[in-house]
Amino acid sequence: MRAPATERPLTVGSAEGPEDPFPLRLSGPVIKGFGRGSKELQIPTANIPIGGLRVGGCETVESGVYYGYAGLDLPATTDGDGKVFPMVMSIGWNPFYKNSVRSVEVHIIHTFPKDFYGVQMNLVILGFIRPEFDYVSKEALIEDIRMDIRVGVNSLERDKYRKFKNDPYLTDFER
Ligand code: ADP
Ligand code: RBF
Ligand code: MG
Numbered sequence: 175m176r177a178p179a180t181e182r183p184l185t186v187g188s189a190e191g192p193e194d195p196f197p198l199r200l201s202g203p204v205i206k207g208f209g210r211g212s213k214e215l216q217i218p219t220a221n222i223p224i225g226g227l228r229v230g231g232c233e234t235v236e237s238g239v240y241y242g243y244a245g246l247d248l249p250a251t252t253d254g255d256g257k258v259f260p261m262v263m264s265i266g267w268n269p270f271y272k273n274s275v276r277s278v279e280v281h282i283i284h285t286f287p288k289d290f291y292g293v294q295m296n297l298v299i300l301g302f303i304r305p306e307f308d309y310v311s312k313e314a315l316i317e318d319i320r321m322d323i324r325v326g327v328n329s330l331e332r333d334k335y336r337k338f339k340n341d342p343y344l345t346d347f348e349r
């Protein structure tokens with residue numbers, strides 16, 4: 175059982191760029207999850223169907239916490255906001271909540287004016303942050319996710335990672 179304030183490095187992955195099997199690309203429509211992200215944790219997560227996890231049609235991805243970029247097929251805005259954002263995500267069983275289904279949940283590091291259920295989300299996953307843990311308390315889980323966000327942002331701010339923001343997959347909403 176994981177306790178709060180575990181010491182953690184501020185960047186993960188090689189400075190030379192994403193290493194095998196990354197970058198991973200997957201996509202799906204934003205669906206309803208358990209409704210816990212915003213309400214209980216104050217960390218909304220856009221869920222996509224687990225089927226979107228099939229990469230290249232066969233291999234599957236190990237459970238854990240990852241970072242990368244998300245492209246959202248939102249209507250164009252006038253405030254100059256793009257459609258590509260940094261993200262951290264969890265793939266797995268949410269051991270703290272003892273879920274019986276594996277979920278893919280993406281926390282986008284941006285403040286949105288409203289929900290975007292049904293919108294297509296394209297993901298380019300660039301690295302692994304940590305495995306999923308069970309926690310002694312909800313506060314300990316929140317603290318670790320807050321740290322994941324810092325680690326994700328920090329890890330993306332490197333030359334060999336930043337450039338993936340322009341990966342054409344992120345804005346290819348025709349598939
Ligand atoms: P659910 O259990 O249905 O996934 P959440 O409480 O996790 O509900 O909230 C997720 C929803 O909130 C997303 O589907 C999306 O429409 C919206 N949302 C708003 N801001 C964000 C954000 N920064 N990251 C992810 N989703 C967000
Ligand atoms: N749930 C867990 O039970 N254990 C985890 O280690 C865990 N890590 C997460 C890391 C990130 C970056 C995110 C966005 C979510 C994580 N979750 C984890 C999932 C969390 O429990 C879930 O988002 C909420 O329950 C809402 O569905
Ligand atoms: Mg969610």
